[in-house]
Amino acid sequence: MSINRQLRLARNIREHEAVSLDLFEVTEEAIPTPADGQFLVRTEALGTSPAQRAYLMGSDSRFHPPLKIGEVMRGRGVGRIISSRHEDYREGEVVACSTGWQYYSLQDGDQTRSPVKTLQKIHHPQSPLYLHLGTLGASAFAAYFGLLDIGRPKAGETVVVSAAAGGVGSLVAQIARIKGCRVIGIAGGDEKCAWVRDVVGVDDVVDYKQDNLDQQLADLCPGGIDVYFDNVGGVILDTALKNIGLRGRAVICGLISTEYENTPPPGPRHYYNLIYKRARMEGFFVWDYFEQFAAAEAELTTWYKKGDLISNEKVYHGLEAAPEALQSLFSGIASGIKVIDLDR
Numbered sequence: 001m002s003i004n005r006q007l008r009l010a011r012n013i014r015e016h017e018a019v020s021l022d023l024f025e026v027t028e029e030a031i032p033t034p035a036d037g038q039f040l041v042r043t044e045a046l047g048t049s050p051a052q053r054a055y056l057m058g059s060d061s062r063f064h065p066p067l068k069i070g071e072v073m074r075g076r077g078v079g080r081i082i083s084s085r086h087e088d089y090r091e092g093e094v095v096a097c098s099t100g101w102q103y104y105s106l107q108d109g110d111q112t113r114s115p116v117k118t119l120q121k122i123h124h125p126q127s128p129l130y131l132h133l134g135t136l137g138a139s140a141f142a143a144y145f146g147l148l149d150i151g152r153p154k155a156g157e158t159v160v161v162s163a164a165a166g167g168v169g170s171l172v173a174q175i176a177r178i179k180g181c182r183v184i185g186i187a188g189g190d191e192k193c194a195w196v197r198d199v200v201g202v203d204d205v206v207d208y209k210q211d212n213l214d215q216q217l218a219d220l221c222p223g224g225i226d227v228y229f230d231n232v233g234g235v236i237l238d239t240a241l242k243n244i245g246l247r248g249r250a251v252i253c254g255l256i257s258t259e260y261e262n263t264p265p266p267g268p269r270h271y272y273n274l275i276y277k278r279a280r281m282e283g284f285f286v287w288d289y290f291e292q293f294a295a296a297e298a299e300l301t302t303w304y305k306k307g308d309l310i311s312n313e314k315v316y317h318g319l320e321a322a323p324e325a326l327q328s329l330f331s332g333i334a335s336g337i338k339v340i341d342l343d344r
C-alpha cells in the first residue's frame with residue numbers, strides 16, 4: 001500500500017447502537033515521513049478492546065481525552081518499523097503500540113504523555129504477528145497478571161471465569177488449567193459453551209443465557225468458588241459473589257455487560273458474602289504490569305510452543321472490517337480473541 005488509509009470518526013455512537021463502518025469516514029493521505037526523534041510503523045494487525053466503545057461515545061475513557069470527530073480511531077496495533085530517526089527504535093524491529101485504525105503511524109517513543117506505558121518492543125516476534133495482540137499480547141497479559149497476581153489460584157482450587165469464550169476469558173481458563181486448577185467457564189449459548197468445553201478445554205461450562213445460573217454454579221461448586229475472574233460485571237458478577245467460597249478471591253477485570261449503559265444498574269447485591277466468607281474482591285489494570293510484560297510473554301510463549309496454550313484468534317481481514325470485529329465483542333457472535341489482519 002503506497003498510501004495511508006485510515007478510519008476517522010465521523011459521528012458519535014448512540015446508546016445500544018451497533019458499531020459499524022457507518023460511524024467512520026475512510027480517508028487516504030500520503031504516508032508520513034519521520035522527523036528527528038520519530039519512527040514510522042507499518043501496522044500489520046489491529047486488536048480490539050471493549051474500551052474502544054468509549055472513544056466512539058466521545059467519553060474520556062478515564063485514561064485518554066475524548067476522541068474528537070475527524071480524528072483517526074484510537075486502537076492498539078502491531079507492526080514493523082519501516083524507517084526511523086529515533087536512536088532507540090531501529091528499522092525492522094516489531095512494536096505493539098497505539099497505532100490507531102490506519103496502515104501507517106508515526107511514533108516518538110514518548111511514554112510519559114499517558115499515565116501508563118503502552119509502547120511495547122516485541123523482542124521475539126512470532127508469526128503471524130497478530131499473536132502479539134492476542135495469545136501473546138495484551139489480552140494474555142490481562143489474563144496472566146489478573147489471574148496469577150490478583151486471583152492467586154492454587155492447584156486443586158476451583159476457578160470460575162466469565163466471558164470464557166472471549167479473548168481474556170479463554171486465556172484465563174487455559175492458564176488456570178496449566179496451574180492445576182479445576183476450571184469452570186461461563187459463556188452465552190450452546191455453540192460458545194461447546195467451544196469453551198472442547199477447544200479451550202475446561203472441566204465444566206455454564207450457559208448464563210439459561211435462567212438458572214445461580215443453581216448451575218451452586219451445583220458445580222458445592223464448596224464455593226475459590227477464584228472468580230470477572231469480565232462482565234452485572235448479574236453474573238452478583239451470582240458469582242453469592243457462590244463465593246471461604247477466603248475466595250473475585251478478580252475484577254471488566255464489566256462489559258453494564259459499562260456502556262448511560263445509566264448503569266445498581267452494583268452487586270451479594271457483596272455481603274465478602275464478609276461472611278472472608279473473601280476479597282479486587283480490580284486490576286493490565287498496563288500497571290508493563291515492566292513485567294517481557295517476562296510474561298516469555299512464559300506464555302513457552303506454553304504456546306509446548307501446545308499447553310492454544311492460540312484462538314478470530315481473524316478479520318482489512319481495515320474496513322475493524323468496526324465489525326469490534327462489534328463482535330458486544331454482540332458475542334464470535335469466540336476467541338478478535339484481531340484485524342492488515343497484512344497486504
Ligand SMILES: NC(=O)c1ccc[n+]([C@@H]2O[C@H](COP(=O)([O-])OP(=O)(O)OC[C@H]3O[C@@H](n4cnc5c(N)ncnc54)[C@H](OP(=O)(O)O)[C@@H]3O)[C@@H](O)[C@H]2O)c1
Binds near residue numbers: 236
Ligand atoms: N482490567 C484490564 O486491564 C483489562 C484489560 C483487557 C480487557 N479488560 C476487560 O476484559 C473483558 C474482556 O475483554 P476482551 O477483549 O477479552 O473481550 P471478549 O471477552 O473477547 O468479548 C466480550 C465478551 O463479553 C461477553 N458479553 C458481552 N456483552 C455481555 C453481556 N451483556 N452479558 C454477559 N456477557 C457479555 C460476550 O461473551 P458471550 O458471547 O459468552 O456472551 C463477549 O464475547 C472486558 O470487560 C474488557 O473491558 C480489562
